[in-house]
Amino acid sequence: MSNELIINSTQTGCRIALLKDKVLTEFHHEEDDNKFNVGDIYLGTVKKVVQGLNAAFIDIGYEKDAFLHYLDLGPRFTSLQDFSKRVATSKKGQEFKLEKYNMKPEIDKHGKITDVLTRNQKVLVQVVKEPISTKGPRLSCELSLAGRYMVLVPFSNTVNISKKITSAAERKRLSRLVSSIKPENFGVIVRTVAENKDVRELDSDLRNLLDNWSSGMEKLKTAKTRDKVIGEMGKASALLRDVLNESFDSVYIDDKDIYDEVKTFIRKIAPDKEKIAKLYNGKAKIFEHFGIEKQIKSAFGQSVSLKGGGYLIIEHTEALHVIDVNSGNKSNREDGQEATALSVNMEAAKEICRQLRLRDMGGIIVVDFIDMKKAENKKLIYKVMKQEMDTDRSKHTVLPLSRFGLMQITRQRVRPEMNITTKEVCPTCHGSGKISPSILTSDTIERTIDYLLTKQNEKDLTVVLHPYVYAYFTRGTLSRRLKWYLRYFKWVKLVQDSSIAITDYKFINKLGEEIQVDLN
Template identity: 70%
Template sequence: MSNELIISTTQDGCRIALLKDKTLVEFHQEAEGSKFTVGDIYLGTVKKVVPGLNAAFIDVGYDKDAFLHYLDLGPQFSSLQKFTKLVRGKKMNGGRLDKFNLEPDIDKHGKITQQLSKNQLIPVQIVKEPISTKGPRLSCELSLAGRYLVLVPFSNAVSVSKKITSSEERKRLLRLIQSIKPENFGVIIRTVAENKEVAELDRDLRNLVKTWEEGMTRLPVAAPRDKVIGELDKTSSLLRDMLNESFDNVHVDDKKMFEEVRTYIKTIAPDKEKIVKYYAGKAKIFEHYGIEKQIKSAFGQTVSLKGGGYLIIEHTEALHVIDVNSGNKSNREENQETTALSVNVEAAKEIARQLRLRDMGGIIVIDFIDMKNLDNKKLIYKVMKEEMMDDKAKSTVLPLSKFGLMQITRERVRPQMNIVTREVCPTCNGTGKITASILVSDLIEKNIEHLLVKQNEKNLVLALHPYLHAFYTKGLISQRMRWYFKYKTWISLVKDTSMAITEYKFLNKEGEEIQLTN
């Protein structure tokens, strides 16, 4: 099984696609300078304490105040408060905790008014990005995630991921980390730390402690709303969390980004540096790897299944509803139960992919095709559970109800990915009335003559939809060949499925779009 990460840089940030056996399983868009990423630590100001909710609203610089519940203060909140006062009062330098006396844990059944008051300054960490009309969700139980470990200040506990099942390995890791961790820092050992050498774990731990100490040097001079410690950008955090032995390639289409990714991988996994490759092809990187087409087919309201069935995905404020339909599959199987089972198994696999791809969270209700056989219902539940195991987000899957419905809850920490797959007609701009589409060839011809004859452009590239590309390149003597005979210069044609069918653009030899005036 091959795993590849494809990174496409844009003017607004970058787009990241994770391919498993050439199939798109995760897609992320990162905007330039995007704020309020999960993991960021801010210096927040208490704006309102609400005893009825046992929570407070905190100003971290977002349009709406962020939400902090009492249970998210964490047991070590008193230690965090004390530490913050000492550091901001210049009575303690840096983030070292070896000489810091921890306070007793707060009462987990206590009241928010006992701990917080209006205008109080506290360090808070983003645990949920702003979603819909809600502001960010916060926690005061601070933690810093590394590749193998998670560092938890103001704690001395060391815990191991439940997915590491070998008792010998669990004992080895516990013994190892307890011997190298600094005082008053807790550590959570991640699944990927299994069978790793002490040098790798020690390097990861040192990097996390360094990040904490650098952040705490900013705390004394930080103004309210300032970011104290920033989480890695989306690319680096994906590499940190997913990079393993099964990763084959990371393809990047930007020189600067290529160097950044290679340097980061060299830091966290020196043996993997060679998997980072710079893409310098003429076609767009997402076009070259077939990702653009997969995005268009995967993000619509209707999603086709290979076997002939299809899904209809509807979104509401409270939940997501997925309807499974057999389509023309019903014509091929011997009976209704076999058809239902076949479509439902395929649908379960595709739904698990869709949840990751769109990052759908909250409550998901799936209406599978009705089945009478109890064993078949159990099989669908088993398939869905197995497919969801690769998902990093926490989820709960319930068995099929007597109405054939399956309920899933999936952790939602950032807004759902929503890609508009329907294209506005470039000619009518959505009015439904267009001039004859055949005239697009006349416009292209007119622009080519203007660019080659009047502007004397060299190495001209024409990017257009695959249908138009075929129109100009097919045939014994193609239209492109006729241009060559007429203008004595070769025009490169590039397919671009992200464009509408009658859309096109000209690029110069530097790959920059040439602005046309028709």
């Protein structure tokens, strides 16, 4: 499986697409003015302590105060407060190292927020959930710094190994190795990608994280409330940190500054892969060149088509996401109802997993699969969904199909859902209605022409279509229609018809009869 990262610089930031075997699996839009990313550490001020919620609201600079629950303070909150206060009030040249710090007693996990926090108190906090809808950021005082092979946890001494590393011998090796190189008062969570890595790579990653911590503590000496003390890296670098592996082929970037940043980061974490970063200089826009724009149009609509003929309807409410699976024109192509349902549900399960990652959907997701009678088929759908979700980096839980054919999924939501407008204003009604993306219509027409000319050997083919689509195929000296002739050595007659919708078309043979084509 090939992995490619495509980065497109925009006026407001950058767009990032992760392709697996040329198929879009993750899409992120990072804006330059976007603050409060997951992982950022701020010096905040307590604005309100709410005893009824056992929580406090913290001012870190967002328009709405951030939320901090008592359970998110962490057992070592007293040590964090005491240490950060000593660092902030230390004189120039005076250095406090966490390795030499004497930890304070743990707080009571069943305690009250009023016992440890008061109004106007300064507190070091980390963003664990970005602002979503009308809610401000969610915070934690259990600080952590993520690296490529491990996560550094200050004010802790434990070493935890990723559950995805199943080899007992390897878990024991990593635990022993990390315990020998980590400093006192720092805990470590070993990530899955650390499996079979040698001590040199792990030690280098640990040193980088310790340097980040030291830089943040140095900044804390002069920090004012609302200041960012330690910032998470850019989205592109964070993605590379999390997904870079042996199957990663290339990273294409169309901006020199971002290219230099990414190349420096790769050189730092994986010098042997530095050459995969490539500066794109093509004439076409980078997302057009790699076919990403069309994939975005087809993937982010309310209705998502499946290759086999079925389709998904994705609805979002305040409380949850609902996904309805429909058979579409697949119903005529299987031996029976149960076979049809199983076939569509299998394909839908794989596409749903892709959609969850692509849109970064979180919270509660309810999937209404097509009803199946056989218990083994229901178990198979559950098994496929579990396997596909195993590649998802977000925490999630998948439950088996209920008696009503519903599957419940929970997925960690730490940032707003990716939402892209894929509907276009109709040129006929000038915005009083909406239509599906016309960019997909041209693709379907071209695929059908290829099928009719190569598989069915049609001659004197005529296509009736909307004037807008007609102009798309005929404009320019080397038009798309001329390219068809150079490819197939057959001329395709195009006829304009303004009475049909922009997404409609007809194929006519030499006898004047309409050709019915089903490519699914």
